[in-house]
Amino acid sequence: MARYSGPVCKLCRREGEKLFLKGERCYSPKCAIEKRAYPPGQHGRMAQWSRSRSSDYGTQLRAKQKARRVYGVLERQFRRYYRQAVKARGLTGLTMLQILETRLDNVIYRMGFASSRAQARQLVTHGHFTVNDRRTDVPSMLVKPGDVIQVREGSRGKTLIKDLMAMAEERNVPDWITRNLKDMSGAIVRLPERPEIDANLNEQLIVEYYSR
Numbered sequence: 001m002a003r004y005s006g007p008v009c010k011l012c013r014r015e016g017e018k019l020f021l022k023g024e025r026c027y028s029p030k031c032a033i034e035k036r037a038y039p040p041g042q043h044g045r046m047a048q049w050s051r052s053r054s055s056d057y058g059t060q061l062r063a064k065q066k067a068r069r070v071y072g073v074l075e076r077q078f079r080r081y082y083r084q085a086v087k088a089r090g091l092t093g094l095t096m097l098q099i100l101e102t103r104l105d106n107v108i109y110r111m112g113f114a115s116s117r118a119q120a121r122q123l124v125t126h127g128h129f130t131v132n133d134r135r136t137d138v139p140s141m142l143v144k145p146g147d148v149i150q151v152r153e154g155s156r157g158k159t160l161i162k163d164l165m166a167m168a169e170e171r172n173v174p175d176w177i178t179r180n181l182k183d184m185s186g187a188i189v190r191l192p193e194r195p196e197i198d199a200n201l202n203e204q205l206i207v208e209y210y211s212r
Contacts, residue, residue, distance in 0.1 A: 018145035038190050057212075070198065071100045076126025077140065082210050085153035098191050104131065105139035107149060111179050111186040112168035127156040143188050 054062070068078050085096035093174065100106065105120040114120035122132040123129065129136065129144060130150050143149065156159050165184060173179045174196045179186040 014042075039055070039071070051212050057209075060205045060209035060212075063202045064209045067097075067201050067203075067206055070117075070201065072121060073100070073105060079210070082206070083108055092205045094147060094194055095202065096206065097194070097203050099117045099142065100144050101190070101192050101197060102144065102148070103139065104129070104136070104141040104143055105184070107177065107188065110177055111149070111173055112171035113164055113184075113186070115164070116169065128152055128158075128161065145188050145190050150183065156184060176206065 016020060044102075064078075068075065073081070080091075081099045082095055085099060087091045088095045101110075105114075105117055105124055108114050108120040108124065109117045114123055124139040125137050127135055127137045129150060130152050131141065132148055133150075135152060151161060151165075161184075169183060174192060175185070176188065176190050176192045176196060177186055178189055
């Protein structure tokens, strides 16, 4: 299972904004954006002054890269989601974002059961969650309305899981998801609408990028 294994703080610095890839650290003074708010690399400080001269292609590329990095998806899989969205009914950009939002790792993150999507991905890979009472270790699994996600019975006594559940009490969940902290479960009510998805993502630029 391919995944990005480099320093994620560099990804935030490259996009010039917080992508919240490291959970609680992103809200602390230790965040790389707080310390070095310029792109990584030898010419990073100089590059921040040239952003305003970006071409249309460069703007589209950055929009696509940012969405990929937010959801932790590599290029081949991201392109596959785009092709899947093109074949579906409705707006291609919105459909693609809905596909990304309904990945199992993202849903667990939205439920508050993980501090970041990367942590949610790891928890799923280690088999701590079930979907409709069936254990799964596939973070990219797409869940649908009516599916129930629950912490596996054998994992509930682990210190990490208990800490995450305590943290979840302080986090709200979007309206398209329901959550029950008592039995450590949640369910998909419906597909998310556009206002319920990250407003900093520009799906139209992504569609333009792949439509060249």
